[in-house]
Amino acid sequence: xxxxxxxxxxxxxxxxxxxxxxxxxxxxxxxxxxxxxxxxxxxxxxxxxxxxxxxxxxxxxxxxxxxxxxxxxxxxxxxxxxxxxxxxxxxxxxxxxxxxxxxxxxxxxxxxxxxxxxxxxxxxxxxxxxxxxxxxxxxxxxxxxxxxxxxxxxxxxxxxxxxxxxxxxxxxxxxxxxxxxxxxxxxxxxxxxxxxxxxxxxxxxxxxxxxxxxxxxxxxxxxxxxxxxxxxxxxxxxxxxxxxxxxxxxxxxxxxxxxxxxxxxxxxxxxxxxxxxxxxxxxxxxxxxxxxxxxxxxxxxxxxxxxxxxxxxxxxxxxxxxxxxxxxxxxxxxxxxxxxxxxxxxxxxxxxxxxxxxxxxxxxxxxxxxxxxxxxxxxxxxxxxxxxxxxxxxxxxxxxxxxxxxxxxxxxxxxxxxxxxxxxxxxxxxxxxxxxxxxxxxxxxxxxxxxxxxxxxxxxxxxxxxxxxxxxxxx
DNA sequence: TTTTGAGTTGTTCGA
DNA sequence: GTCGAACAACTCAAA
Numbered sequence: 001x002x003x004x005x006x007x008x009x010x011x012x013x014x015x016x017x018x019x020x021x022x023x024x025x026x027x028x029x030x031x032x033x034x035x036x037x038x039x040x041x042x043x044x045x046x047x048x049x050x051x052x053x054x055x056x057x058x059x060x061x062x063x064x065x066x067x068x069x070x071x072x073x074x075x076x077x078x079x080x081x082x083x084x085x086x087x088x089x090x091x092x093x094x095x096x097x098x099x100x101x102x103x104x105x106x107x108x109x110x111x112x113x114x115x116x117x118x119x120x121x122x123x124x125x126x127x128x129x130x131x132x133x134x135x136x137x138x139x140x141x142x143x144x145x146x147x148x149x150x151x152x153x154x155x156x157x158x159x160x161x162x163x164x165x166x167x168x169x170x171x172x173x174x175x176x177x178x179x180x181x182x183x184x185x186x187x188x189x190x191x192x193x194x195x196x197x198x199x200x201x202x203x204x205x206x207x208x209x210x211x212x213x214x215x216x217x218x219x220x221x222x223x224x225x226x227x228x229x230x231x232x233x234x235x236x237x238x239x240x241x242x243x244x245x246x247x248x249x250x251x252x253x254x255x256x257x258x259x260x261x262x263x264x265x266x267x268x269x270x271x272x273x274x275x276x277x278x279x280x281x282x283x284x285x286x287x288x289x290x291x292x293x294x295x296x297x298x299x300x301x302x303x304x305x306x307x308x309x310x311x312x313x314x315x316x317x318x319x320x321x322x323x324x325x326x327x328x329x330x331x332x333x334x335x336x337x338x339x340x341x342x343x344x345x346x347x348x349x350x351x352x353x354x355x356x357x358x359x360x361x362x363x364x365x366x367x368x369x370x371x372x373x374x375x376x377x378x379x380x381x382x383x384x385x386x387x388x389x390x391x392x393x394x395x396x397x398x399x400x401x402x403x404x405x406x407x408x409x410x411x412x413x414x415x416x417x418x419x420x421x422x423x424x425x426x427x428x429x430x431x432x433x434x435x436x437x438x439x440x441x442x443x444x445x446x447x448x449x450x451x452x453x454x455x456x457x458x459x460x461x462x463x464x465x466x467x468x469x470x471x472x473x474x475x
Numbered sequence: 476t477t478t479t480g481a482g483t484t485g486t487t488c489g490a
Numbered sequence: 491g492t493c494g495a496a497c498a499a500c501t502c503a504a505a
Contacts, residue, residue, distance in 0.1 A: 139503060147482065147502055229484080279483085347484065386484090398497055399485045406485090461486085465497090 003176065004028035004094040004122075005086055007035065007079075009105075011098040011128045011246035012061045013206040014068070016165035018126035019096040024169065028094055031175040032065055033086060034058060036076035036186045042104040044294060044377050047370035049339045052195040053204050055188035057245050060205025062183070070172035074181045080112050087121060090176050095121055098128035098246070101284050102377045103291035129243075131250050131281055132158045134288035144289035146298075146392045151285070152278045159274075165252045198339045202241065202373060209242035213256060221257070222266040224273045231331075231342035232415035237273065240374035241340070243280065250277045283378040286392055294381050295362070297390035305390075305471045307360040317454050318353055319367055321421070324450030325457075326433055327407035328352050330420035337420070339373035344410050350387035351401035356460040358467060361388035389468070397468035400461050407433035423448045 004023040011017065023030035038045040046054065062072040075082040083095060095116055100109060109125065116123045127133050132155045138144060145151035189195075203211065216237040220227060227235025242248045254277065257270045290298055297303065317323050321332035331345035341349070346368075353364045361384040368384070369375050385391025389399070411417060414432035418425045426445040427435055435442040436452040443451075 140505095141503080143503095145503080149482065150503055275483090344484080351485095393482080393484095397499095401484095402486060469498090 001027065001029050001173075002094070003031050003090045003092040004096055005083060005090070005092045006030045006032050007083065007095055007097040008032055008061070008072075009034075009097065009100060009246075010244065012057045013209070013247050013249070014061075014064055014168040015206070016128070016249045016252050017098075017168070018128050019098045020169070020172075021166055022096050022124060022126060023094070026094070029173050029175060030070070030096075031073060031086070031090055031092060031178070032061075032070060033073045033075065033083075034061075035079050035082045036074070037079045037082075040079060040104065040108050041102070044102065044104065044369070047372070047375050048190065049195065049198075049371050049373045050375045051188040052190060052198065053202070053241055053245065053339070053373040055183060055186070056199075056204035057247060058183050058186075058188075060207065060247075064206060065172065068169065068172040069174050071175065072180070073175070073178050074183060074186070075179075076181060076186060079108065080115055083112065083116065084119070086178065087116075087119075089178050093122060095123050097125050099125050099133075101130070101134060101288050103287070103294065106288075128249060129246055130284060131155065131162065131254065131277065132285075134285040137281075137285060144285060145282075146286075148279065148282055148392070151282050152275065155278060155281060159254065162251060162254060165249065165255050195339065197337045198373065201338045201340065204241070204245070204247070206247045209239065209247035212238050212242060213248060213253060217256060217260065221273055222262065222269050224269040226269075228272075228276075229344045229410050231334075231345050232411045232413065232419075236343065238340075240376070240379075241372075244374050244376045244379075250280065253277060280379060282392075283376075283382040286382055287378040293385065293391075294377055297388075298385055298392055299390050301471070302388075302390045306358070306467050308358040310357075310359045310363055314357060314454050315359065315363060318349070318357070322450060323352065323455075324436065324453040325352065325403045326414075326417045326421055326424055326435065327403050327411060330411075330417045333420040335368075335371050339371065341372070342416075344406070345416075346383065347387055348401050348403050348406050350384060352403060352455075354384075354388040355400045355464045356455050356457060358460075358464055361385060361390065398465055400464055402457065402461075404434045404457070421449070 006019045006023055014020065020030050058072065065071050086092065100106065113123050136158060137151065137155050220235055223235065227233050239248065243250065254274055257274065262270055287293060319332065321329035323329055327345065328349050331341050331349045335341040350364055353359050354361050365380055365384040368380055382391055386393050389397055414429050417432055424432060424435065424446050431438045431441060435446060435449060439451065442449065
């Protein structure tokens with residue numbers, strides 16, 4: 001029986017695992033391999049929070065493989081060098097992997113595919129991460145979509161024919177014993193322990209992902225449309241990091257929802273969740289077709305926009321949740337402490353940074369990249385560009401979030417603010433989202449909290465409107 | 476080629 | 491407190 005290397009990257013699961021399935025179906029003995037090569041992702045090598053998650057996800061994967069009789073072989077160094085060494089050591093005849101879609105990983109993978117094929121090795125790649133691959137969805141003109149609604153109309157048609165996901169194999173053959181690094185040797189875990197709080201919220205790995213999906217289906221999906229915007233409730237799926245690392249696939253999510261008998265109104269809520277998966281697809285496709293957008297504005301009109309030079313003190317106040325705007329500080333502290341932030345709040349903190357402070361979105365994207373456990377280049381890029389108004393959306397330039405209004409609407413009782421900003425916990429609801437409006441109560445009940453926001457919300461809104469308006473006239 | 480309808484997520488003001 | 495209008499025009503995608 002010949003061996004096949006299964007090169008695992010961000011597909012850290014055993015169910016619905018096309019690369020492993022392909023190896024088995026073609027009669028090979030699969031050798032599951034992880035190669036640590038962060039430098040190959042260029043400027044967007046995984047950040048610290050992402051590394052902390054990966055550490056645990058790899059351990060979970062190795063554990064799961066061992067339960068089935070296999071094991072994870074771990075290496076570090078240049079991917080091609082490691083793959084060639086592994087092929088020589090195991091006499092493998094084939095290499096299989098599941099595709100990645102970022103500019104740097106695509107370039108690397110296609111170079112490796114070419115090199116190994118010229119070595120005479122069978123190489124094949126598969127789709128494990130997308131409902132639709134980027135080259136399969138295009139407009140009547142053959143161009144990529146830049147507007148979500150027509151994109152999703154088109155992509156939804158593909159969904160009708162989505163094949164059901166495969167189950168994990170009941171057992172796996174034991175691969176040849178090859179030299180393997182302990183996962184500790186990858187130094188993904190911080191010795192400082194800043195991620196200690198994360199794991200009260202998250203369980204990396206395939207079992208944790210499945211449990212999260214099951215809980216979402218049991219408890220929240222039938223109210224998703226209403227509750228997904230409420231950071232004070234557990235209204236979202238919480239699957240973003242699991243999806244990023246491929247511990248679960250969007251196909252598995254869609255299929256799990258199809259299996260359930262919902263009432264028509266519940267079905268509408270479930271469909272809304274699938275539509276959010278559609279946004280994940282859309283982001284991947286946009287970055288695939290417009291690879292420069294991880295660094296540059298998708299909308300070229302913003303090339304000459306008057307962004308402000310960041311004041312290091314203000315940027316740091318934003319990062320650390322000391323802006324004096326409760327909903328913003330709650331979000332930034334949720335991010336720091338748990339490695340994640342509710343999507344509604346991501347938009348609010350992004351609006352403050354890009355509109356009120358008028359800092360370029362890349363400053364926010366860089367911070368999120370390092371601190372989010374779900375940091376994903378396509379989603380992070382498109383999310384920030386959407387917020388800044390430079391992305392794929394006919395966003396009216398005057399759409400500037402008022403963090404007080406947003407807080408009152410989506411965290412009506414201040415539960416979310418009090419959870420993450422405990423020094424505000426004694427404030428009455430009436431001023432929980434705008435404590436500066438009652439300075440004496442603020443001073444008495446929350447003496448440690450900033451007296452006023454780092455930026456005047458009304459003035460900065462006016463200034464941002466003027467700047468966006470001026471930039472339109474200039475072009 | 477030209478035309479036409481439409482576009483995730485908002486805020487403020489005044490009736 | 492609730493509601494509609496104004497904010498202004500542009501690009502996209504399909505007919």
